[in-house]
Amino acid sequence: MKLIAPDYYDKFSCIADRCRHSCCVGWEIDIDENTYEYYKSIGGELGKALQANIAVCDGTANFTLDENERCPFLEKDGLCRLIKELGESSLCNICADHPRFRSFYSQRTEIGLGLCCEAATDLILSQQHKVTLVTLEDDEETLTEDEEYLLKYRNQLFAIAQDRDFTVEERLENLLDFCGIDLPEKSFSEWAEIYLSLERLDEEWTDKLNLLKKAETYAIPSSLEIPFEQLLVYLLYRHIPSALDDGDIASKIGFSVLSVRIIAAILSREEKQDFEALKQLVRLYSSEIEYSQENLNTLWDLLYEQND
């Protein structure tokens, strides 16, 4: 199996206690069977705490979040008690893996870092070069015809997305033209209503969508051209492989273009239009939209109907 990643992948590291939106808050954390067995073998005070703070629901063990939805092992100093006392290798698969995502082909896996993590967002958006894909583990790779086609097509989309002879706004148009895709003709206010009808987790996201209602147009500040390029490339890299499951590539490209425009439109209504504001917004968008399969499906369906 070949393992592929964006060239910045190995530079990622969790910022732990400096993280303002820790993945140890607000998310249900399932514990894999091997780790659960290991936790059951731990003695002493920590063993007692593990027993008291793990519940088994429908056959799956998970940490019981406290009233503030914090993992019971996330300490006040922002560090993980399990890592402190047992080391990093004690983490369950989900905690050790976050914020990585994977796309699976017949003999190829693509791995990436998800933008719902602020350290990953910082890393991805601050890349200055045209990001490429690198091979982390080499092995024989025989792909199906559909997979070969999809990868070639995505490379063409990367080339358009990274063509710095054009502004990012122009590149978004070029992508749609190249693919013969139309986005539904809707104002940002109408898009805001659609996004407001989706599942939402954080009140801050509702506030951003209320800002979107007031946006009439969008403009990408020249100082943020490269971060927006990195965002676009990330979206294409992450979402296009899903077309192998449903045969619908148009909605994934449409979603990538739409997401960049929505983020740019919200940013244009923010008090500040700088890198920090963009990072916060991108992380929030990713948590609310990309990490809800239900929300993704709703948007993909809408974009599919447009291009059916």
Ligand code: SF4
């Ligand atoms: S969200 Fe990212 S930076 Fe924050 S605690 Fe989780 S992995 Fe670390």
